[in-house]
Amino acid sequence: MVRRTKDEALATREALLDAAERVFCASGVTSATLGDVASAAGVTRGAVYWHFRDKGELFGAMCSRATLPLQSRLEQAADGDGDDAIATLHAVSVQAMREIALNPRTRAVLEILLCKSERLPQPADGAPQIDEMDRQCANALERIIVRAIVQGHLSADTDSHLAAHLLQAFFHGVIQHWLMHPEAFDLNTAAPAMVDTMIAGLVAAPPRRGAGEGPGSPCVRDET
Template identity: 40%
Template structure:
């Protein structure tokens, strides 16, 4: 009986998160109340509060459930170490774009997190999560850039932190603009057109 109750609680939690994800996409986070979510999930507001402290906690649980493209591919990047750190970085960035296009669940949650939320009040924790993710990605990118400097692939005059910030702005901006209308351009093709010249420009200035 205890196991059944635990499984039922997990099923209820998932149904709440499923309902929240659907409503957040359709009407945005700020316009979606816990009552809206409870009604869509077929539960009471009390059931929601049993699982989550507030809407911010519910939102973060939804984010944790779906690993976003940037986060998933960061784990892959940590496991790759070739003779050319810039190639590793390029492949990682293109893999992020590819996962964004081909993983509907991750793409949906990324859309909510970037286009359907205001970072105020109880949702401020989401802003902090995004800030932490950016810092984690920047640290990994800077490490690869410094390795490229050490190997003589790019100039020692290069500021690794600025290059990493440029790459972050590039990939984040590409995904955000593609989210507005996925039919407007081929995300992966345009990504190659933008990322490759940037990285090759770093190589051409070595010395």
């Protein structure tokens, strides 16, 4: 009986996350209500509040479910100390683009996140934070870039922090453009060439330490 109750609770939670994907994609995050999600899942509003404190927590859980595999692979790549950093960066970037192109859930959630989500109030304590996901992604990219510097693929004065954010912005821009204009190109087949271009630019002209300094800019960290 206890096992069945736990299984039923898990099934309800998954149904709510599935419904949130559909509702947020159709209506946008701000316009959608928890009542809309409950109706789409075929449950009561009380069932929603049993699993999620508010819409922010539901939104964070929905995003985390879809993006956690991508984050996990990036973290594994960042931890691969003995691997060729540039080859690792290329492989994980192509894999991520193809995952987005071929996995309907990942594509749907990123479409919501990048194209249909206005800024939400801070979610409840303990909920996955979208800003924290971005921070972790940038941190993992920076660790790969630092390894590329150590291995001699990038110049010693490369600003690893700025380079990581430039790569993240490139990736976000490509994905957002494709989500808005999927007919423009086949992301799955174009991914290797696009990543080649991104990495070639990084290797040929990496941002140098001091390039990100300016009024109101944080101090550039010295990685040496």
